[in-house]
Amino acid sequence: MLSLFAIVCSWKVKKHVAPDDTSFEGSDEFWVYLVNGISVLLALISNFFLLLNFRKKVRYVISQVVSVSGWFLASMSLMALIISYHAYFYHNHMDDIYQISYGFYFAVATVCLHFINFVLLFLNELGFLLKKYKPVFNINGVQKSLIFQSSALAVWLIVGSAMATKLLHCPFGFGLYYCTISIVTIGEQQDVPQNATAEGLMAFWILIGLVFFGLIVSSVIDTIIEFSSSTLYWHRLALTKELRLKLKQPSILSNRDAYEFMRDVDSIAELTQKLYSLLTALCIFMVIFLCGSAGFSLFEGWPYRLGCYFCFCSLVTLGCGDVVPVTEGGQVLFCVWALASIPSMTTLVSDLSELVFSRMKRFNDIDMYDVFYNIANSSKHLRLVAKVFSAKEDTVDIKDLENMMQEINLTVSHNKEKDLSPRSTALSAQRSPGELAAEEGSIPGIPVNSSGSTNALALATPGGKLPPNVSVPEAVYATVPLPTHPVDTLFEFILTNNKLVSLDFVNSPQFVDRVTMSTHLGNYCREGAKVVSFNSGQVNDARENLMKAFKAIDGDFDEDSFARNYELAEGPDPSEPDVEKDIGPQDESRKSVLHLPDNTIRTMFRKKHDYILNNLCTLQILITELKKAMMMMAFNPRFRYSLEDWDHFLRLTQNSVYLLENDNGEFWTGDRSPLGFPNHEPQYFAMTYLRHLESKLHQFAWEYDKDKFQLTIDRRGSQVA
Structure with a gap:
């Protein structure tokens, strides 16, 4: 642009004239226009090839040579013109009548910009020749x-x-x-x-x-x-x-x-x-x-x-x-x-x-309102002010609700006699109320491999036997913290979504059925797991506070319908012998998978140890984790997960490097560590879960097909019966 101004504007103007009088602009010499035009043409050609390189229409090695050479020749020719014109102007004593005008100064600015372009492109070309850069310009939107x-x-x-x-x-x-x-x-x-x-x-x-x-x-x-x-x-x-x-x-x-x-x-x-x-x-x-x-x-x-x-x-x-x-x-x-x-x-x-x-x-994380309230409440002179600003009893603070959720401890151990293992205690930290993490080997009747871990796929087959030609995956799905009640999945709406206004969908039959099915299908692979730690008082308090939080967000929220749809209303104590009834697995109306009389996990599905349902359970677990990551990606993209969250994630996605280098921390400090490069962790979780979900779906389809039709594929891709 400035080079065009250097051509259009006169390089000299007569002295002592009004600024708005353009009739006294001196006519520039022909060679000034000629050299200036050549410089503009070289700059346009260089810029054109640079744009073609950006659009990947011309090879880098060709466009870069043309661009570097063009900018250099354009800057040098215009610089020579400026020096020559300056010497010509004062040598012929033209300064007695004229003075340097806009065109000359625009040419000086143009030389500086052309030379900067040449230096930048030359450094890029030099880096390519030294194999420091790839032969491509990676420009984004x-x-x-x-x-x-x-x-x-x-x-x-x-x-x-x-x-x-x-x-x-x-x-x-x-x-x-x-x-x-x-x-x-x-x-x-x-x-x-x-x-x-x-x-x-x-x-x-x-x-x-x-x-x-x-x-x-x-x-x-x-x-x-x-x-x-x-x-x-x-x-x-x-x-x-x-x-x-x-x-x-x-x-x-x-x-x-x-x-x-x-x-x-x-x-x-x-x-x-x-x-x-x-x-x-x-x-x-x-x-x-x-x-x-x-x-x-x-x-x-x-x-x-x-x-x-x-x-x-x-x-x-x-x-x-x-x-x-x-x-x-x-x-x-x-x-x-x-x-x-x-x-x-x-x-x-x-x-x-x-x-x-x-x-x-x-x-x-510091709530200044709570700080002010505590200070005022601790002073007898300011207690009246504290009462004025005290919260109502029918409201709940979201931060308090999150802290209450993280205090819930619901775990499963190997059997009734053993205490909670350190791994089980770690898995129980930072989860929603009612979430259950089944310990490896905790489900009775399931074989354990040589490394001591449960064979999760054996859950799907009678007698713990695997179908023919089916590979043995890692037993990690039974150790993932999952909701044991449909209402526990709703905490994510409060803690990650601050833009909800209406919550009518929560009480809709379609939504209730969907979260109920997700809860039961996700817990299918831990059918029969024994619960050794379940604080029903804490869980119920958290769920009641959840209703208050919903009411605070949506003033028209129907708490009675919510308690009825999700079976939160108080009923007879199941621990009493005279009121205890057998809630069998065929009771499809039951929302929770936690069977309190004997503290075991029971789902609504009639078929037990079914190969297809077990694989659908693993897919449901991956979908549940994918939804959590996507919600976090949408509302808190810079969220950082804990070590326990990363452990679940890497085991669920079967990261081979992590499973092999998981003893002395080599994985986290190595070149393959996900913390070793700029990373939005929720997005990384979501994309990896999505790829692994597709992989598991393909694996399930292929293993089921091989088991049913006994087909194999050789390396040439031909099918053999």
């Missing part, structure tokens, strides 16, 4: 839109400058200056339209420019933040892990040590990268600010402090108007400086805000 937005802004500036030339009766170069001070919202008010038509047209055109410039600033910030939080952060994470491993390798003895070590590495790397990004943005901003101040002082003859004052007023968009550039060189410098300084300042503010707010996240 934001960067593609930034290219379009920049092109649109360039067209807007060219057309706006032409409009300003006709409406304000000013030189074409000053028209660009007027458009620039308009979109950066400085409003110096040096020159304004003099009639209603000009005011209306320029106001409409400036509004369009504000939209384009705002989009560009937003895209620049998104591009810088994404690059800093992905590529640079990845390198920072790897470097931090390598340095700290040399210091703490002997102290890492277990999975938990390695997991906590990687969490510390992640926190340190994240903070370090934010500080480096802030420091880089600050340095770039200060260079632009100080160089701009020096440039304005040089062109306008101001003291340096006055140049700094003008730059400050421009950056904060004060537009005082008492100090403004009046020379052609100062106005051209402002056009380039303003379009670069505003995004740099915005990026600096964004990096600073991100650093400050990331450090303040630790205070999010």
Whole structure:
């Protein structure tokens, strides 16, 4: 764009004429237009091949050579023209009549930008030759839109400058200056339209420019933040892990040590990268600010402090108007400086805000209302104030509800005589009320393999025998914490979804049937498991508080229908002999899978140890975990899972590296660790569960087909009966 202005605008103008008088612009020499046109043509060819490379229409090795050569020749030819013209101008004493005008200064700015493009592309080509970069430009959607937005802004500036030339009766170069001070919202008010038509047209055109410039600033910030939080952060994470491993390798003895070590590495790397990004943005901003101040002082003859004052007023968009550039060189410098300084300042503010707010996240868990209430309630002089602000008895705090959920301990052991194992205790932590984690080997009548783990697939077959040609999967599905009552699945709506307004769907028959079936099908593989720890009082309190939370969200929520649909209403005590009745597995209306008289898991399905139902159970468990990950991905994408959550996840998805390197923490500190690269954990969980779900579905279909038709497939893909 600036190269076009260097052609359109005159390189010299007669002295001592009015700024709006364009009749005294000197006619430039033919060789000025010729060399300038050649430079513009080379720049256009280079830019065209660069765009083709972005679109993958031309090979990298071809387009890169053309682009690098083109930008270099364009910058060198224009630089030679500037030096020659400057010598020609003063050697022939043309400065007695003329003065350097807009075209010359636009050419100087164009040379600087062309040379910057050449350096950047040359460094990229050098990195490719040194095998540091791949021969491809990986630009995302934001960067593609930034290219379009920049092109649109360039067209807007060219057309706006032409409009300003006709409406304000000013030189074409000053028209660009007027458009620039308009979109950066400085409003110096040096020159304004003099009639209603000009005011209306320029106001409409400036509004369009504000939209384009705002989009560009937003895209620049998104591009810088994404690059800093992905590529640079990845390198920072790897470097931090390598340095700290040399210091703490002997102290890492277990999975938990390695997991906590990687969490510390992640926190340190994240903070370090934010500080480096802030420091880089600050340095770039200060260079632009100080160089701009020096440039304005040089062109306008101001003291340096006055140049700094003008730059400050421009950056904060004060537009005082008492100090403004009046020379052609100062106005051209402002056009380039303003379009670069505003995004740099915005990026600096964004990096600073991100650093400050990331450090303040630790205070999010502090409820200031509770702090004030406790302080007021502890003082006898402020107890009246505490009573005024005390919560109503019919409401429930979401944080208290979450804490109550995590305190619930519902576990299954190997048998009645054994105490809870450490693994069973770990599995019982941080789960919804009524969630049950069956310990490996806890289901009677199920064979145990040589490593001591239960064969989960044997649950599906009578007598614990596997169907022919069926592989033995890991016995992990019976150890996953799952709801034992349909109402326990609804806690996810409270803890992860803060946008619900109406909860009528919770009481709909279709929704009740769906969550009931999900609960029973998910617990099918642990049929007959013995419960040794179940605090019914805590579970009932949590479920009652859940109803209060629903009522707080939706004032029209029907609690009676909820208690009736989910069988939460109080009934006869099943522990009394005279009222105990046998709730058999054929009772399809029963919601809970937990059979309280003998503390066992019983589902509604009549067929027991069925091969198909057992495989459907594993699919249901994966779907349940997938739904949890997707909800977390939607409402809390930066959530970090605990070690127990990762253990369930990696075992469910049958991560072979984790299962083989699961003793001394090598998995978490190794190259295959999911904590060793920038990772949104809910998204990682959801995508992995989805792939594993599809894999299990294909495996189930193939194993069932082989068992039924006794088909095999050789390596050539032919079917053999």
